Amino acid sequence: MKIQSLSYLLVETTNLQEWVDYAKDVVGLMKNDSLSNEHNLYLRMDERSFRFHITTGDSQKYLAAGFSLSDKAAFDDAKSELDQANIDYEDLGDEIAKLRCVEECIGLNDPAGNRLELSYGSKNSSEPFLSTQDIKGFITKGLGFGHVVFAAPDLEPAHRFYIDILGFGDSDYMNFPMGPAPDAPEVKLNFMHCDNPRHHTVALYESPIPPSGLIHTMVEVNDIDEVGYGLDRAMQNNTHISSSLGRHSNDMMVSFYMQTPAGFDLEFGYDGWQVDWDNFEMQKSKIPSFWGHAFSPPEN
Ligand SMILES: [Fe+2]
Secondary structure (H helix, E strand, O other): OOOOOEEEEEEEEOOOHHHHHHHHHHHEEEEOOOOOOOOOEEOOEEEEEOOEEEEEOOOEEEEEEEEEOOOHHHHHHHHHHHHHHOOOOEOHHHHHHOOOOOOOOEEOOOOOOOOOEEEEEEOOOOOOOOOOOOOOOOOOOOOOOEEEEOOOOHHHHHHHHHHHHOOOOEEEEEEEEEEOOOOOEEEEEEEEEEEOOOOEEEHHHOOOOOOOOOOOOOOOOEOOHHHHHHHHHHOOOOOOOEEEEEEEOOOOEEEEEEOOOOOOEEEEOOOOOOOHHHOOOOOOOOOOEEOOOOEOOOOO
């Protein structure tokens, strides 16, 4: 199976206005007015009809991540591979495909229960992308939306699923102690890429699934100033800063992390490594960052 990229993120909220304000005032995403209504907020990052779909419901949480395949043939091949591996999936039908602005899509869970969707034929908007915050554009061309980091209480079965079933490749096995104590438990993360140069499109973090359903997602902008202005906007709007500015050691991303209204974090960065996979040696990182990235979870 050849998954091209992360395509979209689905999120549930009890308060759509929080997301309207967060997207506009902090992140700089563009609302798709023709798709949005009082219960649905479709947010754009580029030429695509949407990259975030926020829908009203009973909770504040991640619902699913959408991944794209190149065309119908690749999509049908993916379904055959799932059939052969006895992996359950659900054909989501024409109505959902229309809501996702794709030709066809299926839904499935990874072994940790993280919800995924696979689709092809994503539609573009007829309107040009214009950020609400003067961002020149998010870095998505040939790379997809960004990345997602899922929790997996049992890391290895989930890891095998992405590698053996979904066709991802290993980018980095990261292990580091959770604090300075000599007997501190180890933090374990596996980073994986799909069929584009982004260093990782999915990472798995060995931990229980958090109440928000997702550890974090990442969007990428063009330069350090756009990251800096983003940090200013987050602070001006009293958004919780979950991590200070830092540079990651594996994908080289310079970023900070902030809490979204759903409780999971959004990494906002630039300078992510675009890897030539033919000349790449899998990493085994012992530190998450060269500098910075001091994490501070919210107090409530
Ligand atoms: Fe990240």
